[in-house]
Amino acid sequence: MLPMMLALVILLPLMAALGCYFLRVSTIRTMIVLGTGVCIAATSLALFGQGSFTYSPGTILGISWDSLVTLADFALLFVILYYAFKLKNQLIKVFAVLQIIPLAVFELFFVDHAAEVPAFYADSLSLIMVAIISIIGSLICFFAIPYMKTHEEHLHLVKSRQPRFFFYLVLFLGAMNGLVLSNNILWLYFFFEVTTFCSFMLIAHDDTEIAVKNATRALWMNSLGGVAFVFGMIWAYSVTGSLSIQAILEAGPMDGAMLVPLGLLCLAGFTKAAQIPFQSWLLGAMVAPTPVSALLHSSTMVKAGVYIVLRLAPAYAGTFLSEGIALCGAFTFLACAAIAVSQSNGKKILAYSTISNLGLIICCAGINTTWAITAAIILIIFHAASKALLFLCVGTIEHGIGSRDIEDMRGLYLKMPRTAIITIVGILTMVLPPFGVLLGKWMAIESASGDLFVIVMLSLGSAISLVFWARWAGMLLTGPLREKVPAESQNILTRFTLTVLAAATVVVSLFSPVIYTGLIEPMVGKTYEITGGVFSSPIGVFAVYPIFIILAAAFIYAWIDTKKSGNIQNGASYMCGANVKEPGVQSFIGPMNVPVEIKASNYYLEAFFGEEKLTMWVNFVGLALIVLMLGGAL
Amino acid sequence: METLILMILGIVVAPVLGGLVSGIDRRVTARLQSRFGPPILQPFYDVAKLFGKVKVINNFWQVFCAWVYLIAAALSVGLLFAQSDLLLIFFVQAIGAVFLVMGGLASPSPFSQIGAQRELIQVLTYEPLIILVFASIFMVTGSFRIDEILNYDQPLLAKLPLMFIVLGYALTIKLRKSPFDFSTSHHAHQEIVKGVLTDYSGPYLGIIEIAHWYETIFILGICALFWHTSLVGVVVLLATTYFAEILIDNTMARMTWRWMLKYVWSVGLAMSFVNLIWLHAG
Amino acid sequence: MLKKFIDNSRAKSPWIMHFDCGSCNGCDIEVLACLTPMYDVERFGVVNVGNPKHADVLLVTGTVNPRNAKVLRNIYDQMPDPKGVIAIGACGLSGGIFRECYNVLGGIDKVIPVDIYVPGCPAKPEAIIDGVVAALAKFEGLKG
Known part of the structure; x- marks a missing residue:
C-alpha cells in the first residue's frame, strides 16, 4: 500500500x-x-x-x-x-x-x-x-x-x-x-x-x-x-x-x-x-x-x-547557529513587513508579506524550543492556505479590472462583490485571531519573549503587517452604498477554488486544536494542554473554540443588522455640504461651480519604509547577520 | 464556571465604569479650564441620545464594522476579567481596531479616509510598545497568563518602572488624548472634522462610543496589573495615571503623525531596552 | 424605561453645529463665547461638533445667498432626525440690513425650516443659550 x-x-x-x-x-x-x-x-x-x-x-x-x-x-x-x-x-x-x-x-x-x-x-x-x-x-x-x-x-x-x-x-x-x-x-x-x-x-x-x-x-x-x-x-x-x-x-x-x-x-x-x-x-x-x-x-x-x-x-538546538538563524529570521520578518507598507502593487505586497512570514517561521526554527517548533508548523500550514487564497484573489481581480495595484481596487465590492469578500476573508485570516496564522504568531511571540532582540523585531514586524493588511481590506469596501450590488460572474472552476480555499482557511483554523493533538504533538512533544479547544501552557492561553464561537455569533449578528439596514436612510458622505447631488457620484462642487471628484489614496509612508530607501541597508544587515551566523559556526 | 462569571461580570461592568471614567474625565478637564463642566453621567446621556436618533448610513459595511468593533472590544475586556492570556487579549482587541479602520475606509468621504489612515498609524505606533510591555511582564513573572501574573508577590512597577511609562504612551494614544489625537478626537475637540468617525452617526456612533469605553477599561486594566498586590495601590496608580493623562491632554498641542511615529518609537524602544537590560542585569 | 431615558437624554445632550452663512462674524464670536468658561454651555451637555451627521441643533448666522443656500440645505439634510434649527442675529432672521441686496435671499427660513429665532445684532450669548434651551423644548415635546 x-x-x-x-x-x-x-x-x-x-x-x-x-x-x-x-x-x-x-x-x-x-x-x-x-x-x-x-x-x-x-x-x-x-x-x-x-x-x-x-x-x-x-x-x-x-x-x-x-x-x-x-x-x-x-x-x-x-x-x-x-x-x-x-x-x-x-x-x-x-x-x-x-x-x-x-x-x-x-x-x-x-x-x-x-x-x-x-x-x-x-x-x-x-x-x-x-x-x-x-x-x-x-x-x-x-x-x-x-x-x-x-x-x-x-x-x-x-x-x-x-x-x-x-x-x-x-x-x-x-x-x-x-x-x-x-x-x-x-x-x-x-x-x-x-x-x-x-x-x-x-x-x-x-x-x-x-x-x-x-x-x-x-x-x-x-x-x-x-x-x-x-x-x-x-x-x-x-x-x-x-x-x-x-x-x-x-x-x-x-x-x-x-x-x-x-x-x-x-x-x-x-x-x-x-x-x-x-x-x-x-x-x-x-x-x-x-x-x-x-x-x-x-x-x-x-x-x-x-x-x-x-x-x-x-x-x-542550543548552539550559536540557532541563535543566528533566529536573528536572521526575525530581521527578515521585520524588514520585509516594513517594505511591504510602502508598496501599492498587490502582488508585491503579497510577496513581501510571504518573505516576512517565512522569516517568522525560520525565526521559530532558530528559537528551537518545542513551543517554537509547534509555532513554526502551525504557521506553515495556515500561511500556505491563506496566502494561496490571496494570490488567487489578486489573479482574479487582475483579470476583472486589469490592474493589480491596490489603489485601483478601491471600492472593488461594487464591481466584484464575491471576490472582494473572499479577499477580505483571506486578509482577516492572515492577521486576526482566532485564525491559524495568528495562533502561530502568538506561539512565536510567546516563545521568543525571553530573547530581547528577537522579541523587539517580532513586535515591530507584527504591528507593521497589520497596517498593510487592514488598509487593503478596508479599501475594497470603499464606496457609496447601493441598494443591490449586481452579482458577479465567475468561471465555475475559479469560483470553486476560491470558495473552497476560503472555507478551508476558516474551517481548518477552527480545527487547529485537533491538528495540534493529532499531528504536531506526537512529533515535537507535548507543549500545550488542550481542553475544550483551548491551548494552555504555564506561560499562556489561547482559547480557539470560545473566541471562534463568540466571533461567529458576532459576525452573524452584525450581518443580520447590516441586512436590516438595507432600507434605512442613505446619507451621502460628508463633503462640507458641497456634495454634487446625483446618485452614485462622489464629487463636490468646487471653484467656478465645477464638480470635482474626490480622490483618496493610502499613506505609503515612503519616508520611513520606502523600498529604495530601505533595500540597500536591509540587504547589508541581512548579509551581516548571515556572516555572523556562519562565522559563529566556524 | 468561575471564569465565565468573571467574564460576564467584566462585560457588564466595564461599559458602566468606562462611561463614568469618561464623565469624570470631562468634568476634571472642565475644572482645569476653569469651567464647571457637564454632569458625571453626561456620556450616558450622549450615548442614549445617539441611540434615539434616526439611522443614517453611507455604506452598509459601516454597520457591520461598528458591531464587530464593539463585540471585539467587549470580548477583550471579558477575557481580561476572566484572567486569560495578555497577548491573546491584545490580539482580540486588535480585531476591533482593524474593523474600526475598515469601517472608516468604507466611507468614500475624504475625512473618513484620512482619519482611517491615521488611525492605522496610531495602531502601528502603540502595538509594538504594548507587546513589549507584555514581554517584559513575562520576563518578570514567567507567564503571559493574568492568573499567574496575579500570583507574583510584588508590584511589577518596582521592576518595570520605565515599561509603565511606555504603557503610558500607548494609553495616551488609545484614549485619543493630545498630542496624539489626530485620527479622531474626543469631547469637543475637532480634527479633520471627526476623522475616522466622520460618517458614523446616530446609533452607530453610540456603538463606537461604548466600544471606546471598553477599550478605556481594557487599557486601564493593563495598567492596574502594575500594582496588583494591593487594592489601594491599584486605585492610587490608576487615579494618578489618568490625572496625568488629563493634564497632558490639556497642556499639549496636537502634533503630526510623523512626529508621533518617530518620537514614540524612539523613546518607547529606548526605554524598553533600558528597562529590559536592567532586568537581565538584575 | 429605556425609551424614557433616551427621551430625557435628548434634552440633556444637544450637540450643536454652527454654520456661518455669510455673517459679519459678530454673531459667530458670540456663539463661540458660549463655550468659554464665562458661559460654559457644556454644563448642559452642549458640545460644539463640526459634522452635521453628529449634530442635533444647527445654529445658523448670517444672510443666505444662492451660493450658500445649497450648502445650508445639504448640511441640514445630512443631520439625522430629530433635529432643530436656530437662526441667530438680525441677518439670520431676515437678512438684516443686507435684506435688499441683489444676492441675498433673506432669512434662513427661506431655505430650511427654523424652530427658534434669536434676535440681536449681534445676538448676546445669554440670548443664544436661551434659544438653545428653547429648542430643547422641541425635543422635550417628542416625549411620550
Whole structure:
C-alpha cells in the first residue's frame, strides 16, 4: 500500500506532466489536471493513516533507484548549464560547475554506495507538507485552468503555450512531494534542484524581456543555494559518514565540526525561502502568471527552504547557529513587513508579506524550543492556505479590472462583490485571531519573549503587517452604498477554488486544536494542554473554540443588522455640504461651480519604509547577520 | 464556571465604569479650564441620545464594522476579567481596531479616509510598545497568563518602572488624548472634522462610543496589573495615571503623525531596552 | 424605561453645529463665547461638533445667498432626525440690513425650516443659550 501511495504522490504528477505536455488538447489536459489533483489530494490524506514511516524503493528493472536519481541529477545540472550558456550568464555557469564537479567527485570517490540508506522518511512534518502541497497545490492547478485560458486571450498568442506551463506546474507537485519525503540527502538535493528548475521555467513562461531577466536572477540565486547545499552535504558526510538525514538528526545536538555544514544547508534553505538578502528573486518572480506565484512562490516551493531549516532544527538546538538563524529570521520578518507598507502593487505586497512570514517561521526554527517548533508548523500550514487564497484573489481581480495595484481596487465590492469578500476573508485570516496564522504568531511571540532582540523585531514586524493588511481590506469596501450590488460572474472552476480555499482557511483554523493533538504533538512533544479547544501552557492561553464561537455569533449578528439596514436612510458622505447631488457620484462642487471628484489614496509612508530607501541597508544587515551566523559556526 | 462569571461580570461592568471614567474625565478637564463642566453621567446621556436618533448610513459595511468593533472590544475586556492570556487579549482587541479602520475606509468621504489612515498609524505606533510591555511582564513573572501574573508577590512597577511609562504612551494614544489625537478626537475637540468617525452617526456612533469605553477599561486594566498586590495601590496608580493623562491632554498641542511615529518609537524602544537590560542585569 | 431615558437624554445632550452663512462674524464670536468658561454651555451637555451627521441643533448666522443656500440645505439634510434649527442675529432672521441686496435671499427660513429665532445684532450669548434651551423644548415635546 505504501509504495503505491508514494508512487501516486511523486510519480503520478510526473506522468500527468508528460501527459499535459504531449496530449495537446485542452479538454484532455483539463481532465488530466483535475484527475491528478483529486488523486494526489486523496492520497495525501490517506498517508496520514500510515503515521511516520521509513521506506526504500529498491530497484526497478535491475537498476537501483539511487543510481537513477543520481543520473537524473546530473542530467538536470547539465540542462541548467545549457541554459546558463543560452542566457550567457556567468554566475549560473560558475554555480552549475561548482555543483557538478564536487558532486561528481563526491559520488565517484567518497560515497559508500553499498551502505543502506532509506530513501524516504516521513513524520508529521513531512505528511503535513505533503498534504499542503497536494491539496492546496491541486486547487491552484484547478484555478490555473480557466486562468491560463484568459491569460492567453489577453496576450493574443498564436500557439498556446499551456502544455509547457502545465508540464512544469504539475511536475513541480511531484518534485515537491519528493523533497519533503526524502531521507537520503542526495534525493533531497535532486528534488531541491528540480524545484529550482521548475521555478526558473515558470517565471520565464511569458517570455518577455523582464520575465527572462527575473527568471535568470531566480536561477542564479537558487543555484547559489544549490552550491551551498552540495558543500554542506559533502562536509556533513565527511563528519557523520551517513547520507541519511535521520541518522544525522539522531546524533542529537551537534557541536563544532558539524555546525558549518548545517549552516551551509540552512543557507541553501535561506536562498530557497528568499530570506534577506536573497529576497529579490522572489519579488522578480511576481512577473509569472498568478497560479505560479500562488503555488511556487508563496505556499509551497519557498516552504521547501523553510522545511530544510526546520528539519535540521534538532541538530543545531542550543548552539550559536540557532541563535543566528533566529536573528536572521526575525530581521527578515521585520524588514520585509516594513517594505511591504510602502508598496501599492498587490502582488508585491503579497510577496513581501510571504518573505516576512517565512522569516517568522525560520525565526521559530532558530528559537528551537518545542513551543517554537509547534509555532513554526502551525504557521506553515495556515500561511500556505491563506496566502494561496490571496494570490488567487489578486489573479482574479487582475483579470476583472486589469490592474493589480491596490489603489485601483478601491471600492472593488461594487464591481466584484464575491471576490472582494473572499479577499477580505483571506486578509482577516492572515492577521486576526482566532485564525491559524495568528495562533502561530502568538506561539512565536510567546516563545521568543525571553530573547530581547528577537522579541523587539517580532513586535515591530507584527504591528507593521497589520497596517498593510487592514488598509487593503478596508479599501475594497470603499464606496457609496447601493441598494443591490449586481452579482458577479465567475468561471465555475475559479469560483470553486476560491470558495473552497476560503472555507478551508476558516474551517481548518477552527480545527487547529485537533491538528495540534493529532499531528504536531506526537512529533515535537507535548507543549500545550488542550481542553475544550483551548491551548494552555504555564506561560499562556489561547482559547480557539470560545473566541471562534463568540466571533461567529458576532459576525452573524452584525450581518443580520447590516441586512436590516438595507432600507434605512442613505446619507451621502460628508463633503462640507458641497456634495454634487446625483446618485452614485462622489464629487463636490468646487471653484467656478465645477464638480470635482474626490480622490483618496493610502499613506505609503515612503519616508520611513520606502523600498529604495530601505533595500540597500536591509540587504547589508541581512548579509551581516548571515556572516555572523556562519562565522559563529566556524 | 468561575471564569465565565468573571467574564460576564467584566462585560457588564466595564461599559458602566468606562462611561463614568469618561464623565469624570470631562468634568476634571472642565475644572482645569476653569469651567464647571457637564454632569458625571453626561456620556450616558450622549450615548442614549445617539441611540434615539434616526439611522443614517453611507455604506452598509459601516454597520457591520461598528458591531464587530464593539463585540471585539467587549470580548477583550471579558477575557481580561476572566484572567486569560495578555497577548491573546491584545490580539482580540486588535480585531476591533482593524474593523474600526475598515469601517472608516468604507466611507468614500475624504475625512473618513484620512482619519482611517491615521488611525492605522496610531495602531502601528502603540502595538509594538504594548507587546513589549507584555514581554517584559513575562520576563518578570514567567507567564503571559493574568492568573499567574496575579500570583507574583510584588508590584511589577518596582521592576518595570520605565515599561509603565511606555504603557503610558500607548494609553495616551488609545484614549485619543493630545498630542496624539489626530485620527479622531474626543469631547469637543475637532480634527479633520471627526476623522475616522466622520460618517458614523446616530446609533452607530453610540456603538463606537461604548466600544471606546471598553477599550478605556481594557487599557486601564493593563495598567492596574502594575500594582496588583494591593487594592489601594491599584486605585492610587490608576487615579494618578489618568490625572496625568488629563493634564497632558490639556497642556499639549496636537502634533503630526510623523512626529508621533518617530518620537514614540524612539523613546518607547529606548526605554524598553533600558528597562529590559536592567532586568537581565538584575 | 429605556425609551424614557433616551427621551430625557435628548434634552440633556444637544450637540450643536454652527454654520456661518455669510455673517459679519459678530454673531459667530458670540456663539463661540458660549463655550468659554464665562458661559460654559457644556454644563448642559452642549458640545460644539463640526459634522452635521453628529449634530442635533444647527445654529445658523448670517444672510443666505444662492451660493450658500445649497450648502445650508445639504448640511441640514445630512443631520439625522430629530433635529432643530436656530437662526441667530438680525441677518439670520431676515437678512438684516443686507435684506435688499441683489444676492441675498433673506432669512434662513427661506431655505430650511427654523424652530427658534434669536434676535440681536449681534445676538448676546445669554440670548443664544436661551434659544438653545428653547429648542430643547422641541425635543422635550417628542416625549411620550
